Amino acid sequence: QVQLVESGGGLMQAGGSLRLSCVASGGSFSSTAMGWFRQAPGKEREFVAAISWSGTSTRYADSVKGRFTISRDNAKNTVWLQMDSLKPEDTAVYYCVYAIGETIWTIGRNTMNYWGKGTLVTVSS
Numbered sequence: 001q002v003q004l005v006e007s008g009g010g011l012m013q014a015g016g017s018l019r020l021s022c023v024a025s026g027g028s029f030s031s032t033a034m035g036w037f038r039q040a041p042g043k044e045r046e047f048v049a050a051i052s053w054s055g056t057s058t059r060y061a062d063s064v065k066g067r068f069t070i071s072r073d074n075a076k077n078t079v080w081l082q083m084d085s086l087k088p089e090d091t092a093v094y095y096c097v098y099a100i101g102e103t104i105w106t107i108g109r110n111t112m113n114y115w116g117k118g119t120l121v122t123v124s125s
Helices: none
Strands: 003-007 010-013 018-025 033-039 046-051 058-060 068-073 078-083 092-099 119-124
Touching: 003 092, 018 033, 018 092, 018 119, 033 068, 033 078, 046 068, 046 078, 058 068
Parallel strands: 010 119
Antiparallel strands: 003 018, 018 078, 033 046, 033 092, 046 058, 068 078, 092 119
Protein backbone atom coordinates (compact mmCIF):
# COMPACT_ATOMS: atom_id res chain seq x y z
CA GLN A 1 0.00 0.00 0.00
CA VAL A 2 1.29 3.43 -0.96
CA GLN A 3 0.31 6.64 0.76
CA LEU A 4 0.92 10.05 -0.77
CA VAL A 5 0.67 13.29 1.16
CA GLU A 6 0.76 16.58 -0.72
CA SER A 7 1.46 19.95 0.84
CA GLY A 8 2.42 23.46 -0.14
CA GLY A 9 -0.78 24.73 -1.69
CA GLY A 10 -2.29 28.08 -0.81
CA LEU A 11 -3.34 31.47 -2.07
CA MET A 12 -0.93 33.40 -4.25
CA GLN A 13 -1.12 36.45 -6.46
CA ALA A 14 -0.54 36.13 -10.16
CA GLY A 15 3.16 36.17 -10.96
CA GLY A 16 4.09 34.58 -7.68
CA SER A 17 5.56 31.19 -6.87
CA LEU A 18 4.59 28.14 -4.88
CA ARG A 19 6.34 24.84 -4.25
CA LEU A 20 4.28 21.72 -3.83
CA SER A 21 5.62 18.64 -2.09
CA CYS A 22 4.48 15.04 -2.19
CA VAL A 23 5.88 12.54 0.30
CA ALA A 24 5.37 8.86 -0.39
CA SER A 25 5.35 6.03 2.09
CA GLY A 26 5.30 2.35 1.19
CA GLY A 27 5.89 0.92 -2.26
CA SER A 28 9.05 1.32 -4.33
CA PHE A 29 9.33 5.07 -4.77
CA SER A 30 12.84 5.04 -6.20
CA SER A 31 11.81 2.78 -9.08
CA THR A 32 8.51 4.44 -9.95
CA ALA A 33 7.64 7.35 -12.19
CA MET A 34 5.80 10.13 -10.39
CA GLY A 35 3.65 12.96 -11.60
CA TRP A 36 1.35 15.84 -10.87
CA PHE A 37 -2.16 16.36 -12.17
CA ARG A 38 -4.64 19.11 -11.43
CA GLN A 39 -8.37 19.62 -11.50
CA ALA A 40 -9.95 23.03 -11.75
CA PRO A 41 -13.55 23.65 -10.68
CA GLY A 42 -15.96 22.25 -13.24
CA LYS A 43 -13.19 20.71 -15.32
CA GLU A 44 -11.68 17.27 -15.76
CA ARG A 45 -8.41 16.33 -14.16
CA GLU A 46 -5.48 17.12 -16.42
CA PHE A 47 -1.83 16.22 -16.65
CA VAL A 48 0.68 18.77 -15.39
CA ALA A 49 4.13 17.17 -15.12
CA ALA A 50 5.89 13.84 -14.78
CA ILE A 51 9.34 12.62 -13.81
CA SER A 52 11.03 9.30 -14.42
CA TRP A 53 12.12 7.04 -11.56
CA SER A 54 15.71 8.26 -11.89
CA GLY A 55 14.79 11.90 -12.26
CA THR A 56 16.65 12.18 -15.54
CA SER A 57 13.57 12.55 -17.72
CA THR A 58 10.68 14.95 -17.32
CA ARG A 59 7.58 15.93 -19.27
CA TYR A 60 5.29 18.92 -18.96
CA ALA A 61 1.93 20.03 -20.21
CA ASP A 62 2.24 22.81 -22.75
CA SER A 63 0.30 25.12 -20.44
CA VAL A 64 2.99 24.98 -17.74
CA LYS A 65 6.15 24.43 -19.76
CA GLY A 66 8.81 26.97 -18.85
CA ARG A 67 7.01 27.97 -15.64
CA PHE A 68 6.79 24.74 -13.62
CA THR A 69 9.62 22.37 -12.66
CA ILE A 70 9.21 18.85 -11.35
CA SER A 71 11.97 17.23 -9.32
CA ARG A 72 12.46 14.36 -6.91
CA ASP A 73 14.71 13.04 -4.18
CA ASN A 74 14.55 9.26 -3.92
CA ALA A 75 16.37 9.29 -0.60
CA LYS A 76 13.54 11.37 0.85
CA ASN A 77 10.69 9.66 -1.05
CA THR A 78 9.64 13.12 -2.15
CA VAL A 79 8.64 14.76 -5.40
CA TRP A 80 8.23 18.52 -5.79
CA LEU A 81 6.50 20.83 -8.20
CA GLN A 82 8.02 24.30 -8.32
CA MET A 83 5.46 26.67 -9.79
CA ASP A 84 6.66 30.07 -10.95
CA SER A 85 4.94 32.89 -12.82
CA LEU A 86 1.61 31.64 -11.59
CA LYS A 87 -1.53 32.58 -13.50
CA PRO A 88 -5.16 32.63 -12.39
CA GLU A 89 -5.80 29.70 -14.74
CA ASP A 90 -3.41 27.61 -12.62
CA THR A 91 -6.04 27.62 -9.87
CA ALA A 92 -6.90 23.99 -9.14
CA VAL A 93 -6.51 21.11 -6.75
CA TYR A 94 -3.14 19.53 -7.47
CA TYR A 95 -2.73 15.78 -7.10
CA CYS A 96 0.40 13.69 -6.85
CA VAL A 97 0.38 10.30 -8.58
CA TYR A 98 2.48 7.18 -8.02
CA ALA A 99 2.48 5.65 -11.47
CA ILE A 100 2.62 1.87 -11.29
CA GLY A 101 4.33 0.38 -14.32
CA GLU A 102 4.07 3.59 -16.31
CA THR A 103 6.49 5.94 -17.98
CA ILE A 104 6.37 9.70 -18.09
CA TRP A 105 4.65 9.34 -21.50
CA THR A 106 1.83 7.06 -20.31
CA ILE A 107 1.39 8.34 -16.77
CA GLY A 108 -2.09 8.51 -15.34
CA ARG A 109 -3.74 5.72 -17.34
CA ASN A 110 -3.27 2.83 -14.94
CA THR A 111 -6.34 2.40 -12.76
CA MET A 112 -4.09 0.82 -10.12
CA ASN A 113 -2.09 4.02 -9.62
CA TYR A 114 -2.03 5.65 -6.22
CA TRP A 115 -3.19 9.23 -5.83
CA GLY A 116 -2.84 11.74 -3.05
CA LYS A 117 -5.79 13.64 -1.65
CA GLY A 118 -4.70 16.86 -3.30
CA THR A 119 -3.66 20.34 -2.28
CA LEU A 120 -5.52 23.47 -3.34
CA VAL A 121 -3.72 26.20 -5.24
CA THR A 122 -5.56 29.48 -5.74
CA VAL A 123 -4.06 32.21 -7.87
CA SER A 124 -5.65 35.64 -7.70
CA SER A 125 -5.40 38.22 -10.46
